[in-house]
Amino acid sequence: MTMTGLDVFDTTVQNTIPWVNELCNKLGWENKHKVFQALRATLHALRDRLTIEEASHLGAQLPILLGGFYYENWRPGAAPIKDRTKDAFLQHIRDYFRTSDPNIDAETVVRAVFKLLSERVTRGEITDVINMMPPTLRELWPEEVRA
Template sequence: MSATGLEVFDTTLHKTHAWLKAIMEALGLEDRHRAYMALRAVLHALRDRLPVEEVAQLGAELPMLVRGLYYEGWDPTGKPLKERHKEEFLAHVARELRTPSGPALDPEAAARAVFQVLAQKVSEGEIRDVQNLLPKELRELWPR
């Protein structure tokens, strides 16, 4: 039985749920909303750190629904940000994670979990391209 009546929407919902489940497992969460917040925060911080061309190339490999949240609110003016140190990047993630309720997720754990899922779900070549554009400190957040 189709959830939406459109196969393309059902497919992206299924893929997005799989991504969120993997993030929940990596973070030891049972809350899908917190996994969504981690995915969104890390994708936004990564997106804002990449050159515009690479933002589009990575976005093209994301499931449709994930791609929508990746681009949500994006303004390419002044991008990429020059966050060269892990602390700067994680501060960006922390700002995106801020919510009025509930304890905040650890931004480093969130980054590592999302990067792990990206490394599993996005082509190896695209992940290599993204990593090669990042400073060493940020590459160290990715799984080996």
């Protein structure tokens, strides 16, 4: 039995659910809506600091459904955001949750999402993304992918 009656939709939902479930486990959260919002906010913050080419390469490795949310409200003609400090980058996540959960631990969220990405996206792509980041932001990625 299909959920939507369209195989392509059912398949992308089935391909996305493990990402959300794994992030639930990494964060220790049960609220899948909140977990999905954390994933979305972090992907947007990351995407907006990458070049158009690098953002596109990363987006191509996401499940179709996540890719749609990844590209949501993207302005490829805008210059990449140049967050130079960890706190400036984390502030994007805090801002996203300002009204729904102002006490969110943005660093925990980002580290969990970056860990998920490092497990689900090719090592070469993650290396390219990390190399585009200043050293203070690279430390948010798992040590094993920074080496």
